[in-house]
Amino acid sequence: MTTLVDKSSSTLIKEYAAEIGFDLCGIARARSLDEHRDILTKWAYTGMNGDMTYLGQNIEKRLDPRILFPGAKSIIVTGLNYYTEKKQGGNGIPMxxxxxxxANYHDVIREKLNKIRDFIKSIHPEAVGRSYVDSAPLLEKAWGREAGLGWPGKHSILINRKIGSFFFLGVIVINIDFDYDQPAEEDSCGTCTLCIDSCPTGAINNNRTxxxxxxxxxxxIESKAPIPVDLAVKSEGRVFGCDKCQEVCPWNKSSKPHKTPEFELPAEVGLMTAENWKNLSRKDYKKLFEESVIGRRTYCRFMDNIEAASV
Ligand code: SF4
Ligand code: SF4
Known part of the structure; x- marks a missing residue:
């Protein structure tokens, strides 16, 4: 019988997650997140997903992890802090x-999630689960809320009261019932609109999307098309991602530095000027970023970003 509620297992899993470096861990019962159907469908229908058309497909599977993984009973959601006070070189350095x-967070987190899976198997030999880091049609942020990790800020990113929003989510879908956490019900954004007001391109909608x-x-990062000039001029030197809406958030004012050595910025990258980037050969780019998420952007597209940021 694999469906016994086992409180001690939940506690043990969370203790183990903390032991291997996760900052947050919560467990939710697998169900269909029906309350997200309308907003998700409308968001995709109105083209807000850009050319990530896959985000508008398989909506039912996205809502219900039991379609993705038949037999799923629980969704274990982990959070891993990546905040650092160390920043790149200084003015004029592409950000x-x-x-x-x-290192590529997908690899770092998946390895840790698989350790949790193995740990669960050691106490529940009948356990079968899958680990996901941005790798399946799952509403990770919604599951993070469901598992009690935090609430979606007005910038749509999950915020935890203790560690803020600079954390990665990882998910294990598994066929065992556990003791479940309460969903995070609070919305502690209040009347604040700092992220909306500070977004350089006005990209934040008024419904947390x-x-x-x-x-x-x-x-x-994702777009395959050149960055439109009217938006490139507002990039403020950003060439891979943007942290602005998180940097202004009051909930990140007391963020603590992460403790994951793999997330450190290599010194040589931190000091690279636009000229250094432009002089980087395709071969050196590949070598420098083969273990980084930056390497997922092709050399040509990354160089397009460098050009766009200097408009
Ligand atoms: S990441 Fe940057 S551009 Fe995107 S919503 Fe946040 S502030 Fe705006
Ligand atoms: S900046 Fe303000 S509105 Fe935006 S997520 Fe943070 S608390 Fe919420």
Whole structure:
């Protein structure tokens, strides 16, 4: 029988997650997130997903992880802080988003999630689960809220009262029932609109969604089209991602530095000027970023970003 509620397992899983470096861990019951259907459908229908057309497909699967993984009972959601006070060189240095400073977070987190999965298997041999880091049609942020990790800020990113919003989400979908956390019900944004007011391109909608077609994070990472000039002039030197809406958020004022060595920014990258970037050969770019999320952007597209940021 695999469906016994087991409080001690939930506690053990969270303790183990903390032991291997996760800052947050919560568990939610698998269900269909029906309350997100309308907003998700409308968001995709109105083209807010840019050319990430896959985000408008498989809506039912996105809402219900039991379609993605038949037999799913629980969704374990982890948070891993990536905040750092160390910044790149200084004025005029093309800016990279903090989340891309070090090693590819997909690899770092998946390895940790798989350790949790193995740990669960050691106490529940019948457990079968899958680990996901941005790799499946799952509403990670919604599940983060459901598992009690935090609330979606007006910039749409999950905020945790203790560690702010600079954290990665990881998800395990598994066939065991556990003791579940309460969903985070609070909305502690209050009357603040700092992220909306500070967004350089006006990309934040008034319903906690982003118009990705205007968002610099999308334009400099995911988009396959050149960055429109009217938006490039507002990029303020950003060439891979954008942290502006998180940097202005009061909930990040007391963020603590991460403790994951893999997320450190290599010194040579931190000091690279636009000229240094332009002189980087295709071969050196590949070598420098083969273990980084930056390497997912092709050399040509990255160089387009450098050009666009100097408009
Ligand atoms: S990441 Fe930058 S461009 Fe995108 S919504 Fe936030 S502030 Fe605006
Ligand atoms: S900046 Fe203000 S409105 Fe935006 S997410 Fe933070 S608290 Fe919420």
């Amino acid at each position: 990279i988003s903090r989340y891309a400073y070090g 982003i118009n990705t077609r205007k968002c610099l994070a999308y334009l400099t």
